[in-house]
Amino acid sequence: xxxxxxxxxxxxxxxxxxxxxxxxxxxxxxxxxxxxxxxxxxxxxxxxxxxxxxxxxxxxxxxxxxxxxxxxxxxxxxxxxxxxxxxxxxxxxxxxxxxxxxxxxxxxxxxxxxxxxxxxxxxxxxxxxxxxxxxxxxxxxxxxxxxxxxxxxxxxxxxxxxxxxxxxxxxxxxxxxxxxxxxxxxxxxxxxxxxxxxxxxxxxxxxxxxxxxxxxxxxxxxxxxxxxxxxxxxxxxxxxxxxxxxxxxxxxxxxxxxxxxxxxxxxxxxxxxxxxxxxxxxxx
Amino acid sequence: xxxxxxxxxxxxxxxxxxxxxxxxxxxxxxxxxxxxxxxxxxxxxxxxxxxxxxxxxxxxxxxxxxxxxxxxxxxxxxxxxxxxxxxxxxxxxxxxxxxxxxxxxxxxxxxxxxxxxxxxxxxxxxxxxxxxxxxxxxxxxxxxxxxxxxxxxxxxxxxxxxxxxxxxxxxxxxxxxxxxxxxxxxxxxxxxxxxxxxxxxxxxxxxxxxxxxxxxxxxxxxxxxxxxxxxxxxxxxxxxxxxxxxxxxxxxxxxxxxxxxxxxxxxxxxxxxxxxxxxxxxxxxx
Numbered sequence: 039x040x041x042x043x044x045x046x047x048x049x050x051x052x053x054x055x056x057x058x059x060x061x062x063x064x065x066x067x068x069x070x071x072x073x074x075x076x077x078x079x080x081x082x083x084x085x086x087x088x089x090x091x092x093x094x095x096x097x098x099x100x101x102x103x104x105x106x107x108x109x110x111x112x113x114x115x116x117x118x119x120x121x122x123x124x125x126x127x128x129x130x131x132x133x134x135x136x137x138x139x140x141x142x143x144x145x146x147x148x149x150x151x152x153x154x155x156x157x158x159x160x161x162x163x164x165x166x167x168x169x170x171x172x173x174x175x176x177x178x179x180x181x182x183x184x185x186x187x188x189x190x191x192x193x194x195x196x197x198x199x200x201x202x203x204x205x206x207x208x209x210x211x212x213x214x215x216x217x218x219x220x221x222x223x224x225x226x227x228x229x230x231x232x233x234x235x236x237x238x239x240x241x242x243x244x245x246x247x248x249x250x251x252x253x254x255x256x257x258x259x260x261x262x263x264x265x266x267x268x269x270x271x272x273x274x275x276x277x278x279x280x281x282x283x284x285x286x287x288x289x290x291x292x293x294x295x296x297x298x299x300x301x302x303x304x305x306x307x308x309x310x311x312x313x314x315x316x317x318x319x320x321x322x
Numbered sequence: 323x324x325x326x327x328x329x330x331x332x333x334x335x336x337x338x339x340x341x342x343x344x345x346x347x348x349x350x351x352x353x354x355x356x357x358x359x360x361x362x363x364x365x366x367x368x369x370x371x372x373x374x375x376x377x378x379x380x381x382x383x384x385x386x387x388x389x390x391x392x393x394x395x396x397x398x399x400x401x402x403x404x405x406x407x408x409x410x411x412x413x414x415x416x417x418x419x420x421x422x423x424x425x426x427x428x429x430x431x432x433x434x435x436x437x438x439x440x441x442x443x444x445x446x447x448x449x450x451x452x453x454x455x456x457x458x459x460x461x462x463x464x465x466x467x468x469x470x471x472x473x474x475x476x477x478x479x480x481x482x483x484x485x486x487x488x489x490x491x492x493x494x495x496x497x498x499x500x501x502x503x504x505x506x507x508x509x510x511x512x513x514x515x516x517x518x519x520x521x522x523x524x525x526x527x528x529x530x531x532x533x534x535x536x537x538x539x540x541x542x543x544x545x546x547x548x549x550x551x552x553x554x555x556x557x558x559x560x561x562x563x564x565x566x567x568x569x570x571x572x573x574x575x576x577x578x579x580x581x582x583x584x585x586x587x588x589x590x591x592x593x594x595x596x597x598x599x600x601x602x603x604x605x606x607x608x
Contacts, residue, residue, distance in 0.1 A: 223604075223605040223606075224605075226566065226602055226605040227566050227602065227605050227606070230566040230567045230568065230601075230602050230605075231567070231568050242591075279513065279514050279517035279518075279593065279594070280517045280518075280522075280591065280593060281517065281518055285591050289590070289591045290591075292588035292589070293588075293589070293592065296583050296588070301579035301580075301583070302579070302580075302599075303576070304567060304569070304572045304576050304599055304600070304601045304602075305580070305597070305598065305599050305600075306566065306567060306601075306602040306605060307566065307598075307602045307604055307605020307606075308597065308598050308604050308605075310592070310595065310597060311592065311594075311595045312591050312592055313591070313592070313595075314517075314591050314593070315513050315514060315517045315522075315593040315594045317510075317594055317595055318510040318511070318513040318514045318517075318593060318594025318595075319510075319514070319594075321608055322595070322596070322608065
């Protein structure tokens with residue numbers, strides 16, 4: 039491994055305004071990549087009504103871009119809703135116009151919401167599948183022709199450790215994340231003879247706003263009058279054989295960058311669990 | 323970049339092939355090596371050399387050559403003949419190596435054999451030898467190294483080499499597939515037990531790798547049962563037909579990239595995992 043694994047590379051990251059997307063973008067920039075940074079625009083924010091937390095903002099996206107530039111790399115920001123293939127295609131076109139190539143796609147954008155399946159409203163199911171599964175499809179399809187045509191590409195999608203098993207209260211999220219794995223494995227086969235690898239990471243809890251909100255905390259501690267941070271830490275820690283509550287986003291970046299590097303050229307269609315050992319209890 | 327400066331890394335099956343490649347890559351990133359492979363055949367040995375392997379076994383000279391190459395990289399190497407089927411011999415390696423080099427930080431449980439036989443007519447000896455080396459051998463290596471890692475309290479890394487045959491069934495190598503599925507179950511269980519001690523345990527699943535285990539008459543006939551004496555040229559397309567990325571095999575160094583990643587600090591949050599470096603064969607299953 040050298041600190042310049044991504045010199046001369048261009049990477050597109052969806053969900054780049056904060057959290058894992060920002061961490062991955064900065065890790066890539068630190069190793070020499072230029073970035074195309076996408077997240078949902080302000081106009082669409084009001085249309086996702088099922089979330090227990092606020093969406094990524096254009097300010098967040100600008101902040102990620104500023105941090106990339108502070109590392110001496112170039113950054114192009116694009117607001118795009120991954121549910122809309124036209125917007126995703128537009129972001130890819132803008133990236134290609136600016137940089138001429140896209141070497142790495144990180145299909146990272148995703149949401150999490152909470153409901154038992156028997157109580158789940160249509161809108162909650164549909165939004166989840168549209169963003170977390172169709173959003174990944176739209177992103178992969180948008181870059182696939184370019185990468186296949188060049189004979190080089192690295193795609194890493196963000197699935198989840200619950201994309202490897204069942205989990206109560208988030209059945210729509212689980213279904214979407216299993217779907218991502220099926221999609222990734224299938225595209226891996228289709229592009230295997232054209233120099234493009236397609237893989238996924240399957241993290242456990244990551245310390246971002248997606249899980250650090252009252253809605254998720256209530257899921258773990260339904261009867262608590264007041265939720266103390268220590269109670270939350272204990273509840274999350276109980277999920278992981280390595281006894282810490284959650285990963286930091288940058289911990290996941292190490293694995294994402296490994297899969298996106300030339301060291302992983304013969305790894306494709308694979309799901310790497312970055313899950314503090316949760317996966318030791320299942321087949322992944 | 324030296325991710326393993328002054329670390330002590332033990333590699334079983336280090337005489338050649340993948341084991342040698344892993345050892346040299348670790349040495350290239352600063353580690354000292356504990357190397358073991360089959361001992362020289364002795365009249366009084368409690369274990370006979372493996373008798374069911376249809377290709378030439380690793381020789382003591384091979385192990386010495388690996389040690390010489392590690393030393394040529396400026397690192398220290400302790401090389402010992404030891405049979406992974408014997409916990410006593412594995413424990414002796416660990417004791418001697420830790421006396422000479424210091425505590426073992428990383429174990430690469432790599433030693434293995436591959437033979438072929440249909441299960442309905444497989445001899446007990448063929449079955450047993452594969453299970454003893456490929457599965458019990460990994461247990462023995464872990465059993466010899468892990469207690470010291472726990473006692474010292476500084477964590478540690480275990481990387482075992484399984485196979486894509488540890489993720490699916492495969493005709494004519496059912497004993498090998500069973501041993502490799504077993505390695506995955508063993509390592510996942512170990513991962514759970516040692517997680518509170520800062521030790522991770524993971525598995526790499528290769529498909530075909532460019533080593534003696536692939537390049538021998540028995541392997542060639544397994545891949546080309548239609549030919550009496552298949553040549554290297556005859557088998558390359560058959561090897562490639564197993565993979566999704568259209569290459570006949572990957573190089574040992576391609577596996578080393580994954581071994582070193584899982585052994586590095588960057589993979590501290592990964593344990594009980596399987597990582598397939600298999601030219602995409604894994605895309606066809608879970």
